[in-house]
Amino acid sequence: MKLVSPSFNVCEEILDYLNLFEKTNSITEKKIIDAIDKTPFYVKKALNFLTYVGVIEIIGNHLSLKQAYKDHLINGGTIEGVIKISITNNSVFRDYNRILNNGKNQKQSATYVISTLKLDIDSSKFISVMNSWAKYLEKEDRATAKTKTESKKMSFMWVDEMGNLMYDEKKHTDFIIDQVKKDNKSLGEGLIFVDPDRINQLQKIGKDKFDLSKLIRKCEELNIAYSTKSYFSVGMLTRAITDHIPPIFNKKSFSEVAGGYGTKSFKDSMIHLDKSSRKIADSFLHTHIRRKETLPTRTQVNFSSDLDVLLGEIIRILN
Incomplete structure (x- = not known):
């Protein structure tokens, strides 16, 4: 491992991916390179950095967040905070800043x-790398403009008596949450389209009747697309899933599934999923360029509850 200055945006994407999918899948370097829509060189450089500062551990070919950082995220910490803590805890960075603060x-x-x-x-x-790390520490976490302005008044970073640059992630996170609540906004909504428990249940089903690997991967990519606000992809992947699964129900098309299988409540959900999501996906795929456009929103493509009903029935049938 080398001392590097990575793209911190790529680092954040990698940690988002690990945090979302580590529970439901075994993550390798290749999977991360395939999942992150960036040049492999920059992804590998970011992985090198995250390993160097101790955020990621590698066991065999498998990558995972270290337990301390998993716990940190579970307890309300942020991805940015994980990176900042790892930087301030890094011995190279601490020694360099200690000497700087002693007048060198x-x-x-x-x-x-x-x-x-x-x-x-x-x-x-070396100086260039240290400066890039220090610059990232000045970056504010994802927050409202009001939060960013007010947080500058708070002591989230300081130099201790040994000259170490310190960062209080919990204090910063608590402050952001408090400010967002005051603005009547919410944190963490809309990051998951397919419940990870559903993906986990699908992965446990054998291949005796059907190979679910494509279905599982499409569900995983749906979560990636939804969490990154890639709403065109969300619409098209939703349609791809409905086009993929009819043989499980012994049907030739999803319209046949929607109209001819299951209870009334199941049919109602499937008809909604079929008609609305299909039309939206068709508009994404087949509408020609126009002089003026409107982009899709989270609300427009959110068929997650109907899709969850569908996946639940697939799991029931195949178990």
């Missing part, structure tokens, strides 16, 4: 740390 200049501090820790990097590159 950047080059002197860099030379000392490189020599002491026997790092394979020149001083100018």
Whole structure:
């Protein structure tokens, strides 16, 4: 592993992906490279950084968040906070800032740390990396403009008596949540389209009757698309799933499933899923370019409850 300055946006995407899908799937470097819509070079560089600062651990070919950071996210922490904590806890970064705060200049501090820790990097590159890490620490977490303005008044980062740059993630997160509540907004809504429990249940079904690997992957990609506000993709993937599964119900098309299978309540959900989602997906796929356009919204493509009913019935049939 090398000391690198990654794209922190890519780092955040990787951690979002791990946080969403680690419980339901085994994550490898290849899966992450395939899932993150960025050049593989930048994805690998981000993975190198996250491993270097101790956010990700690699066991065999499998990648996962370290337990401390999993717990941090479960307890209300943010992805940005995970990265910031890992930076401030990194011994290289701490030693460099400690020496800087003792009156040495950047080059002197860099030379000392490189020599002491026997790092394979020149001083100018080292300084560039440290500056990029420090710049990320100044980045505000995802919040409203009001929160960003007011948070500058709060002491979320400070230098302790040893010269270490410190960051209080919990204090910052609590402050953001409090401000968002005051604005009558909510956190964390809309990130999941397909419940991870459904994906987990599908993965446990054997391949005796049908191979569900494509269905599972489409569900995973739906969550990625929905969490990244890729609403065109959400509409098209929803249609792709409904077109994919009719043989499970011994039908040739999803319209046959919607009109000719199950209870009245099931049919009502499937008819809604068939007619509304299909028309929306058709408009995404087949409408020609126009002088003026409107983009899809989360509300327009949110058929998650109907899709959950469908997946629940598939699981019931195949178990």
